[in-house]
Amino acid sequence: MSAHSPLIAPSILSADFSKLGEEIRFIDKAGADYIHIDVMDGHFVPNLTIGPAVIKALRPHSSKIFDVHLMISPVDSFLKDFADAGADIITVHPEAGPHLHRTIQTIKSLGKKAGVSLNPGTPLSSVVHVMDMIDLLLIMTVNPGFGGQSFIPLTDKIAEARTMISATGRPIDLEIDGGITPITAKQAVLAGANVLVAGTSVFKGGAEHYTDNIRALRGEA
Numbered sequence: 001m002s003a004h005s006p007l008i009a010p011s012i013l014s015a016d017f018s019k020l021g022e023e024i025r026f027i028d029k030a031g032a033d034y035i036h037i038d039v040m041d042g043h044f045v046p047n048l049t050i051g052p053a054v055i056k057a058l059r060p061h062s063s064k065i066f067d068v069h070l071m072i073s074p075v076d077s078f079l080k081d082f083a084d085a086g087a088d089i090i091t092v093h094p095e096a097g098p099h100l101h102r103t104i105q106t107i108k109s110l111g112k113k114a115g116v117s118l119n120p121g122t123p124l125s126s127v128v129h130v131m132d133m134i135d136l137l138l139i140m141t142v143n144p145g146f147g148g149q150s151f152i153p154l155t156d157k158i159a160e161a162r163t164m165i166s167a168t169g170r171p172i173d174l175e176i177d178g179g180i181t182p183i184t185a186k187q188a189v190l191a192g193a194n195v196l197v198a199g200t201s202v203f204k205g206g207a208e209h210y211t212d213n214i215r216a217l218r219g220e221a
Contacts, residue, residue, distance in 0.1 A: 006185065007195040008214050009034035009067050009175065012058075013049065013147045014199030020054070021061040027202065030210035034067040034089075036177070036197045038144075039082070041072035044096060045145040052078070052085035059086035067136075067197075069117060069177070071144050072096065076103055083110040091115030091138050094126045104133045115175070119144060120152050124160055131168050136195070137161055141188070142178030147199040151179030155191040162192025182216045 010032045015023035024035055037055060042048035055068065068087035072078060075096040082090055090107045094100045094116065107114040115136030116127050120143060127137065139158055142149035158176060165172045176188040177197035185196050202213045 005218060006189050006193060007033035007173070008202070008217055009036040009195055009197045010202040010214070011036040011038055011147065011177070011197050011199035013038045014203040020058055023203075023207075024058055024061045026207040027210055027214075028062040028064050031214045032064060034065045034195065035062055036067045036069065037087075039068060039070050039072055040145065044073040044093070045071040047145045052081040055082065055087065056085040065089060067091070069115075069138065070096065076106065079103070079106050080110060083107070083112050087112060089113040089115050089136055091117050091136060093117050093119065094122060095119075100126070101130055101133070104130055108133065115173075117177075120154060124157065124164060128164070131164060131172070132170070134172060136173040136175055137165065138175040138177055139193075140178050141176055141180075141184070149179055151181070151184040153187065155187055158188060158191035158193055180217065182219070185217045
C-alpha cells in the first residue's frame with residue numbers, strides 16, 4: 001500500500017442509526033474500502049452499541065469487507081455469532097479474554113481474518129507472539145467507547161508497529177482508529193498506517209458529502 005492511498009474504513013458508529021442499511025449503501029458508493037463496525041458492551045468500554053443481529057441485517061447492504069471491532073469482554077463466547085452474522089475481519093483486544101492466542105485460533109478456525117486492537121496504554125509487546133497469526137493490527141488513537149474524540153499522537157507506536165509488521169514479511173493491515181481527520185490521517189499514514197477508521201469526518205454533512213469526505217482523507221494522506 002503506497003503512502004498516498006490508505007484504505008478508508010468508515011465507522012458506522014457515526015452514522016444515522018435510524019437508517020443504517022441506507023447509510024452503508026451510501027458509504028459503499030462513496031468509496032469506502034472497509035465498513036468498520038464498533039461493537040461495545042457497556043462493560044469493557046463505557047458505551048453500548050450493536051450485536052450480531054444488527055450486523056446480519058446490514059450484511060445484504062454491501063459486499064465490502066465488514067471490519068468488526070469487538071470491544072466486549074469476555075469475547076470468546078461471541079466469536080461464532082459475529083462470524084455467522086457476516087463479519088469478514090474480527091478484531092479483539094488482548095484484555096478481552098484470558099488467552100489471546102486461543103482467541104485468534106478460534107477466529108481463524110471460523111474462516112475469518114483475525115485482528116488485534118491495542119488501546120493507547122496497551123503495549124506492542126502484547127502482540128509480539130501472535131504476529132505470525134494476525135491479519136490486522138489496530139492501534140487505537142483514542143480511548144475506546146465514543147466517537148468524536150481528539151487524536152492521541154501515538155506516531156512512534158504506529159511506526160514501531162509498522163516495523164514489527166515488516167519484519168514478519170506477512171500482509172498485515174496496520175489500522176488506526178480514533179480522531180482521524182484529513183490532518184491526522186496524514187500523520188498516521190506517514191508513520192506507517194495503511195487503513196484509516198474514520199467516523200465523524202466521513203459522516204459529517206450528510207450523504208451528499210460522503211464521497212468528498214472520503215476523498216479528503218485519502219487526499220491529505
